[in-house]
Amino acid sequence: MDNKVKMQAKKVDFFYGKNQALKNINLDVYLNRVTAMIGPSGCGKSTFIRLFNRMNELVPHTSLRGRISLDGQDINDPSVDAVDIRRRIGMVFQKPNPFPKSIFENISYGLKVNGIKDKAFIEQKVEDSLKKAVIWDEVKDRLGDSALRLSGGQQQRLCIARCLAVETEVILFDEPCASLDPISTAKIEELILELKKDYSIVIVTHNMQQAARVSDYTGFFLLGELIEFGKTQDIFTAPKDKKTEAYITGRFG
């Protein structure tokens, strides 16, 4: 099967103040593939993923060099609206972060802020999104309940549904299972494999087994550099770089 480039990072440098957090990163995210980013804490993988939906803009005193594109269009171009980019590129965070609102409102919020008012359409969209995120059966009888009453794993699937509702094209997962138990983790992983049929997925993970299980491509980050990038199978069975090999065999990290 051919791989179509969905997003692309070219010669990306990123700075927190004067500290360089990312050095010359080149990486492609393919359509309908899962791209994993692994590496020890502080290696820059979370910082990198947050560049894909311009989330780091919200952090003061940061600067970016290089180009990040979505379907060939530079997402940081002055003519591009960050709001539009963030709608097209959804994000699921490390800690489930539903709004302190009802389950229904958590999903409809994204539609409403994007100007959709049609009630029937919103209701349908909420149902579809919850179904796609495989949480519909668990919440369909209590859509009016506070989302904070759900378990951690349910909250995370709700957050995924929240992304799906706004017809996102790419979903960024920033260590989505870091605070979940193994069963919830398995459900999220299953869901990711299902979602890649319709979306392009980027996942940052601490858990190498997880990267091996869900991803098609893997990038290994170390101290702000992308050490190696390639098919997940190759990275895990025949890494080209010694540092990658040392990391995946558990010699450090």
Add this chain to the structure above:
Amino acid sequence: MTYRKAKEKIYKWIFTILAFASLFFLVGIVIVLFKEGTPIFKEVGFLKFILGRHWYPTSNPPDFGIMPLMLGSLWVTLGASMVCVPLGVGSALYLNEIAGFKQRQLLKPVIELLASIPSVVYGFFGLTVVTPFIQKLFGLPTGMTALNASLILGIMATPTVCSISEDALSYVPRSFREASFAVGANRWQTLTQVVIPAAGSGISTGIILGMSRAIGETMTVLMIAGGAAVIPHTFLEPVRPMTAAIAAEMGEAPMGGSHYHALFAIALILFLITFVFNIIAEIISRKFRIKLGLSG
């Protein structure tokens, strides 16, 4: 018993006593208020005391109706909240959403400094600056009205409202904002639909505590509210809030007489009002902590 064990016991006792001292004072004050306040209800009747429209404690026979005083307190408190809510909440939003780090570091302590100005200074300021201004502006016989008392009390309560609201806003986890931005909301939508609702009960707590500060304030209203124990019809009339009545009349009320007991009864009612305010504030802020998933 060894020396060390005895020492430990003594420490424990000292701190227990210190901790319970404020409770002791509270109970003591409440007992005194009830003991000295309730005799007037036997003389006048509770409802007549509360609903009576005339306060002439020194005429013969005296009238002990505190409605004008309660309305005086109510008017200046409502007026003050019209000043302190927009000022306090507005500056909290500015500090939290717009001001940069350095500006916030400078501005928040400055606003909080407003709270440390003694109330007599506020009264003095009101008397010499605001009162003549209002008198001239509206062409009134006297500038000492509910309006300028409201203005000054509002400014006095602003730091309370601002400080608590700002805390509430900053407790809203960053993850809520990020989640909102991540689905394509802009800053305004995030602020009005996620941040403010999440901080809402914290902000209301601030407003209630600000109002309870306004209703309990004495020196300022004594100096600038005009002191007329008459039911007010507009903000441009002088009023005599409950606190001002107590402070002004305590010296001239013969100890143990009806007037004396009536003033205690006013204090008792004032205490109950602020007590209720504080309870409401506590309940709301507890709800707020639970809502944000902080400890309950």
